[in-house]
Amino acid sequence: MDLSLITFVQILVAVIAIICLMVANAVVMVYVERKVAGFIQRRPGPYEVGPWGTIQAICDSMKLLAKQIFVPANVDLVLFFLAPVLAFFPVLLLFLPIPFGPYLTPWKTPDGLVLILAFAGFGVLSNLLAGWASNNKYGVLGAARAVSQSIAYEIPLMLALMAVVFQAGSLNLSVIVEKQGWVPWEWNIVTQPLAFFIYLICLVAETNRAPFDLPEAESELTAGFHTEYSGMGFALFFLSEYANMLLVSFICATFFLGGYKGPIIDGFWWTIIKAYAVMVFIVWIRWTFPRVRFDQLLNINWKWLLPLGLLNLWITAIIIKVVN
């Protein structure tokens, strides 16, 4: 690996651009989520603050910025303030190997998927630290749930992505996109429908979104691992949640939906459109399905998704061996 000056500058520029993307994405997605929730429940959603409520998310973020940061008694101060930062910053790294466009890849590394899967665990670590450090029983319970859920769902997620990797023969995300065509029946969603289905369930569980939002289940644990966080600590958790959503949507678009390929002309706009379609889908299922119980959540994973993922991987391997 040659880390020349040009690569370094390229990564630096990419990191700054990704930070802007993450913050802008959070502001847009807060608005989109509340609006979509409103439409699903037959009400207009945010409407009066700005034209059609467009500056609602900015008002919320400014309010959270000026809110008192409350530190409860007997917390572990270092971990308490480290956890939101740790939730936010490792997500930056995960955007680096994603091919946004044919020429717009922050870092073209041959081991892109390994990088993503290796650093995806940091989100869970931050949830665990947040729950543990805040000296709150709901926090600890939420953190324990977050850990068991994320560790369980990382396995079928990896198996689903490995099936695509077998097919493409590379861990490089740009190569995986290049192997797909621009029309929908040349995408991996057609050749790997089961893997896509497993990945779709796992991405909802990995990002702790409803119906799998057990770590912050409002009806049982007050707010789960971020019960004691107010102001910007809470805002950073919110930001990292939307950044994680954006990340899994981009991976979904890259692996299954043809990435930057599309009709007329290839480019980053197709990646963005596909990723945001997946994001709206995640929001849609959040406001449609009720929350599952925790034993149901783990049963879905260990009894269904994991065997199905293994079976899918096995069949893919056999077919590839036979065809070659």
Place this chain on the structure above:
Amino acid sequence: MAETTRTIVPQDGIGQAKSELLPPIINLRPINWFFDINRAMSLWPVTFGLACCAIEMMSASMARFDIARFGAEVFRPSIRQADLMMVTGTVSKKMAPAVVRLYEQMPAPKFVLAFGNCAISGGPFKFEGQYGVVEGVDKLIPVDVYVPGCPPRPEAILEGIFSIQEKITGFRWWPKAEEIKS
């Protein structure tokens, strides 16, 4: 922002809220004005209902009245992330310590809306010799806006939120009901 300084009549055995409002570190008028408007436009209530008036609070957040239009539909389950506490219903003496503790746990720019006659004065439960009900939540915690009614209609809760917005920013943001000609 209008400060809530009010002497609270102590109730025996319950205790009342102690809270101090520190002055802002950067006390400049345009900055305060800017943040006050943002605070007024995103009042997140806490998921907290004491009695039947809470049904009207739920009704206000549903499709017909839709509190979300004014950015106040984010009901936070944790009090640390909420700004507005709607005391909806009868405050019994057994519940009073919990109400006071919830108020004390809320981070600083915090507002209280006493919703319904019971929360304002004890309502129908105020009579000679009663022993179980706190006669008005303002004996426990400072209240910003009172919304009368038994129970108040969901429009009244919207009006209460407008009054809190007016109290924060010193400006009435939305037209009054009697000014609108249908």
